[in-house]
């Protein structure tokens with residue numbers, strides 16, 4: 404049996420976490436067994452790497468390699484077994500974030516990311532990705548009211564402009580998989596967009 408793998412993407416503060424619980428409930432009400440997880444992190448080892456990558460100074464290539472090292476462990480120990488067991492895996496960020504942040508934001512070569520994604524994922528990728536899109540200045544205002552910035556969130560607006568462009572490029576390359584959600588509206592209006600996509604993709 405093969406489950407469903409769905410990811411959630413967007414710049415920091417776009418509102419993913421606010422919506423994911425409702426999406427989990429939507430699938431559970433249909434009888435799915437849901438695994439909620441995140442990247443960086445999601446497994447014991449990858450959570451240790453997360454603490455390092457979000458807080459310790461390092462160069463861009465080290466950051467990229469730690470993201471993919473954690474992803475490999477997360478896939479091997481949680482995502483692939485859950486999918487093999489027929490579960491619905493909802494993952495807060497996945498490889499699109501590496502393309503957007505390390506590729507777009509940091510400017511690392513996309514060919515390097517393509518190679519890492521091939522090796523690390525070995526064909527496992529989300530069937531559906533919600534891209535929560537909103538302007539970086541609005542996201543920054545939301546974050547400022549919510550929490551203290553980590554090493555990546557502390558970047559300037561021009562960094563987040565490049566990250567947003569990175570997500571837009573990924574959406575353009577995979578229009579069947581990546582669905583853009585206008586995240587600048589109220590939480591209820593964001594949910595209305597998401598629910599419409601879920602009903603269309605997964606009819607009762």
Ligand SMILES: Nc1ncnc2c1ncn2[C@@H]1O[C@H](COP(=O)(O)OP(=O)(O)OP(=O)(O)O)[C@@H](O)[C@H]1O
Nearest residue numbers: 414415416417418419420421545549588589590593
């Ligand atoms: N549609 C919305 N309108 C206004 N504020 C929102 C909206 N959605 C979320 N917020 C608020 O913005 C802040 C960031 O939201 P949230 O943590 O869900 O974002 P996120 O995408 O998960 O961020 P990150 O990826 O950095 O963890 C929170 O304070 C949340 O309450």
Ligand SMILES: Cc1cn([C@H]2C[C@H](O)[C@@H](COP(=O)(O)O)O2)c(=O)[nH]c1=O
Nearest residue numbers: 415442443470496497500501504555556
């Ligand atoms: C998977 C992944 C994540 N990032 C960045 C994006 C965010 O700034 C942080 C994660 O924080 P969140 O509050 O859990 O969203 O990590 C990245 O740069 N590259 C990646 O591959």
